[in-house]
Amino acid sequence: MADSGGALLFPYWSFTKTVIAIIALRVAESGKINLDQPLRERPFTLRQLLNHTAGLPDYGTLPAYHRAVANDEEPWSRDNLLQLAMAQGMRFAPGFGWAYSNVGYMLARELVEETAGQSLGDLVKDMISVPLGLQSLELAIDRRQFSRVHWGAAQRYHPGWVYHGCLIGTPRDAALLLHALFAGKILRTTSLQQMLTCVPVGGAIDGRPWTECGYGLGLMSGRMGLAGRAIGHSGGGPFSVNAIYHFPDQSNPRTVASFTDGCDEGLAEFAAVRCSGTQ
Numbered sequence: 001m002a003d004s005g006g007a008l009l010f011p012y013w014s015f016t017k018t019v020i021a022i023i024a025l026r027v028a029e030s031g032k033i034n035l036d037q038p039l040r041e042r043p044f045t046l047r048q049l050l051n052h053t054a055g056l057p058d059y060g061t062l063p064a065y066h067r068a069v070a071n072d073e074e075p076w077s078r079d080n081l082l083q084l085a086m087a088q089g090m091r092f093a094p095g096f097g098w099a100y101s102n103v104g105y106m107l108a109r110e111l112v113e114e115t116a117g118q119s120l121g122d123l124v125k126d127m128i129s130v131p132l133g134l135q136s137l138e139l140a141i142d143r144r145q146f147s148r149v150h151w152g153a154a155q156r157y158h159p160g161w162v163y164h165g166c167l168i169g170t171p172r173d174a175a176l177l178l179h180a181l182f183a184g185k186i187l188r189t190t191s192l193q194q195m196l197t198c199v200p201v202g203g204a205i206d207g208r209p210w211t212e213c214g215y216g217l218g219l220m221s222g223r224m225g226l227a228g229r230a231i232g233h234s235g236g237g238p239f240s241v242n243a244i245y246h247f248p249d250q251s252n253p254r255t256v257a258s259f260t261d262g263c264d265e266g267l268a269e270f271a272a273v274r275c276s277g278t279q
Helices: 016-028 046-051 063-070 080-088 104-114 119-133 152-156 169-184 189-196 267-276
Strands: 139-140 166-169 199-204 212-215 219-221 227-238 240-247 256-259
Touching: 016 046, 016 104, 016 119, 016 166, 016 169, 016 227, 016 240, 046 104, 063 080, 080 104, 104 119, 119 139, 119 169, 169 189, 169 240, 169 256, 169 267, 227 267, 240 267, 256 267
Parallel strands: none
Antiparallel strands: 139 166, 199 212, 212 219, 219 227, 227 240, 240 256
16 A cells, blocks of 8 residues: 555546546636536536536446456447446436436546647646646556556556546655645636535445545545545545545645555545544
8 A cells, every 4th residue: 555655656546537627627717618508419517527416327337347347358439338328317307416427527528628629638737747746647548558557457457448537646646736736726716616615425434434425526525534524536446446635624734645456445545544644
């Protein structure tokens, strides 16, 4: 397990959603996109995609998807993936519920790329990596890149199976990125406030430190027992998990990045709580 420092690279998995949301808000700050305008030929908005209230299904519920990943197949085409996922039907009318959806973040990424006229990888570089000096951060798009991450199981995985994209980097750079967000180094104050506005999701979760849960724009937000508020994102793939969180209620607020192998996000989250300085 690694929680800080070092030059080893790890997959960020769903922490990539936090970065997509940050970039979406940066594009919105430029006036090129409106978070609350219904998308072309779609019944939902970008804000609803970013806080999982669009009502979209998720491809993680498809048994065929998991079989294909386990067999180390090449990723399906984007259109085939979307067709299979949407065949499950909408979960609810946009704005009338909450359901985690990787499909939603795939669509959010595509909208941001189209509007900005740049790829996600280039947007990450221009808006985050270079300004913050995060040299390890990159968007993995092929097996060659992904083979560089720490876990040996990455040799049998194509990052294209993460349809909204999968960033890789060091734990240190993940923590620095999130810390910079809360230090006001990436977004305007009004944008950060929007990012932090949460949809209540629930209370305690068995096997995890959460005692109160909510979801903002690309941010899991709630409380983790004595650690108080925790804001960030957990993530996981077929062979590793992570928990990258800011703990603002500590006497010395800390941002922690915890990575471990396996499939138990709770393990990484409890490690993050321990590293937060909670007594």
